[in-house]
Amino acid sequence: MPALRIGLMGCGQIALSTHLPVLAHLPDVQLVALAETDSGCLKKASGFAPKALTFDHYEKLLQLEEMDAVVICLPNHLHAEAAMAALQRGKHVYLEKPLATNLKEGQKVLTSWQQAGTVGMMGFNYRFNPVYLDLKQQISSGKIGPWVYARSVFSTPLRSILEWKRSRQTGGGALLDLASHHIDLVRFIFHQEIIEVSAKIDSIQTEDDQAILELRLANGSRVQSFFSISSVEEDRLEVYGQSGKLSVNRYLSPDVEMNGPTLERIRLRQLWRSLKALIHLPYLFDKIRHSNGEPSYRKALVHFVAAAKGNRPTTPDFYDGYRSLEIVAAAEESAKTGKMISLPDAVR
Ligand SMILES: NC(=O)c1ccc[n+]([C@@H]2O[C@H](COP(=O)([O-])OP(=O)(O)OC[C@H]3O[C@@H](n4cnc5c(N)ncnc54)[C@H](O)[C@@H]3O)[C@@H](O)[C@H]2O)c1
Numbered sequence: 001m002p003a004l005r006i007g008l009m010g011c012g013q014i015a016l017s018t019h020l021p022v023l024a025h026l027p028d029v030q031l032v033a034l035a036e037t038d039s040g041c042l043k044k045a046s047g048f049a050p051k052a053l054t055f056d057h058y059e060k061l062l063q064l065e066e067m068d069a070v071v072i073c074l075p076n077h078l079h080a081e082a083a084m085a086a087l088q089r090g091k092h093v094y095l096e097k098p099l100a101t102n103l104k105e106g107q108k109v110l111t112s113w114q115q116a117g118t119v120g121m122m123g124f125n126y127r128f129n130p131v132y133l134d135l136k137q138q139i140s141s142g143k144i145g146p147w148v149y150a151r152s153v154f155s156t157p158l159r160s161i162l163e164w165k166r167s168r169q170t171g172g173g174a175l176l177d178l179a180s181h182h183i184d185l186v187r188f189i190f191h192q193e194i195i196e197v198s199a200k201i202d203s204i205q206t207e208d209d210q211a212i213l214e215l216r217l218a219n220g221s222r223v224q225s226f227f228s229i230s231s232v233e234e235d236r237l238e239v240y241g242q243s244g245k246l247s248v249n250r251y252l253s254p255d256v257e258m259n260g261p262t263l264e265r266i267r268l269r270q271l272w273r274s275l276k277a278l279i280h281l282p283y284l285f286d287k288i289r290h291s292n293g294e295p296s297y298r299k300a301l302v303h304f305v306a307a308a309k310g311n312r313p314t315t316p317d318f319y320d321g322y323r324s325l326e327i328v329a330a331a332e333e334s335a336k337t338g339k340m341i342s343l344p345d346a347v348r
Contacts, residue, residue: 004305007033007067007091009058009082010074011045013162014096018297019073020048029305035061058082062089069119069308071301072096075164076171080105087116092308094301096123097180098328099321101171106325110347113318121304121314122321124184128299131248135237135256136189143258144241147190148221152237154178155228158205165229166206173208174227175201175328182225183215183324184316185237192217194323198340199331205230213331216340319348 006023008015011034023029031049035058036042042054055061058074062085069092072082080100086093087109099122100106113120126132139147156178165172187194196216201208210228217223235250245259255276259269307314323346330341 001028001309003028003030004092004309005030005032005066005068006305007031007035007061007064007070008045009035009061009070009072010078011036011041012038012073012075015071015073016041016044018294019071019301020045022298022301023071024048026302026305028309032067033061033064059085062086062091068092069094069304071304075162076176077101077164077169079171080109083109083120084112087112087118087120090116090118092119092304092311094121094123094304095318095321097184097321097324098171098176099318099325101169101176103322103325103329106322110318110322119304119308119311119314120318121300121307122184122316122318122324123300124181124188124316124320124324125294125296125300126181126185126250127188127296127316128303129250129294129296131250131254131256132185132189132237135239135246135248136191138246138256138258139189139239139241140191143244144239144246145243147239147241149240150186150190150221150223150238152182152186152223152225153227153234154182155226155231155234157233158230161206161229168207172206173201174211174229175199175208175331177229178227179211179213179225179331180324180328182227182237183327184320186215186217186223187320187323188316189237190217190219190221192219192221193346194218194327194343196340196342197327197330197334199334201332201335204228211331211335215327319346322347 006029023031031052033053034045035055037056070086071094073096074082083093083095099109164170194215195218198214200212202210204210209230213225215223238247243261247257330343334341
């Protein structure tokens with residue numbers, strides 16, 4: 001089967017550190033075109049794909065006929081228009097999150113996608129991280145009994161925030177940047193729809209850079225989460241069940257940690273964990289050396305390439321992207337009104 005001919009739009013931070021190195025080394029992919037407005041970034045991107053044609057705007061890249069698919073890593077406020085333009089030209093689309101910055105645009109992307117009939121995959125890559133897949137499996141196998149509550153944190157340090165990430169209008173803020181991922185993970189891991197949302201949103205350093213969410217799921221359980229783009233680096237999820245607790249701390253361990261329900265069992269686990277920390281030393285050294293060694297990006301892109309080559313539907317798709325956006329919009333409404341917001345049934 002011939003290689004999938006891919007054009008990449010937006011060769012900024014994440015594309016240069018992740019998407020380009022991954023795509024450049026996939027055997028069944030040919031990077032045929034790159035689009036980037038910043039000439040320095042475009043030059044760096046060309047280093048990964050010297051034969052690819054280069055363009056200074058994504059619209060010019062889309063004029064290229066000899067291309068099967070696009071990977072979109074543009075700033076968030078350009079996602080909807082770029083995805084629609086690519087779909088109207090019959091391309092398969094891998095779109096970094098979020099689907100769009102508001103529901104009206106998100107709905108238009110869904111319509112274009114339904115009309116195109118091509119693969120539309122969302123960059124909710126954490127679904128492909130082995131530690132979350134393990135967590136999902138352990139919950140569904142009943143390891144902690146029926147789960148009763150979960151809490152999560154996804155937070156990044158202030159560093160120098162990109163200009164477009166500083167304002168909600170251009171797609172910035174903790175909800176679109178970070179919460180969109182955990183909202184998707186909650187739906188995926190618990191295999192439940194989110195039916196109610198309440199939220200508090202604050203602007204500490206930049207607009208809407210901190211949010212606290214409470215989600216109620218269809219089975220009545222609740223998930224509480226903290227998101228910040230102005231705090232410490234952390235990504236974890238803890239799930240409480242009737243007979244134990246499961247925890248994932250993505251930056252610190254490749255394993256799902258299990259605690260029994262009683263103090264005695266918890267202390268025994270703690271002892272075991274201290275010993276096991278030695279086993280994790282190579283993992284931690286590797287994380288220090290390759291800070292962006294997150295395995296899920298590659299797995300997600302491999303998944304997309306296989307789906308696009310076979311022209312078969314795959315998840316997480318644009319419906320998942322739309323649902324995540326609906327929950328972000330409901331959280332924003334809740335923060336404005338102070339009310340718990342009920343969500344409509346998910347479209348699919
Ligand atoms: N899945 C993840 O975990 C993850 C992680 C980081 C970023 N992202 C997403 O990736 C996307 C890019 O994020 P980033 O941090 O790399 O931002 P970035 O600003 O570094 O990259 C975007 C690039 O697009 C370029 N660009 C702007 N307008 C353009 C146009 N008209 N044509 C061509 N190029 C244009 C910019 O010059 C910039 O280099 C965002 O949607 C973000 O949400 C996802």
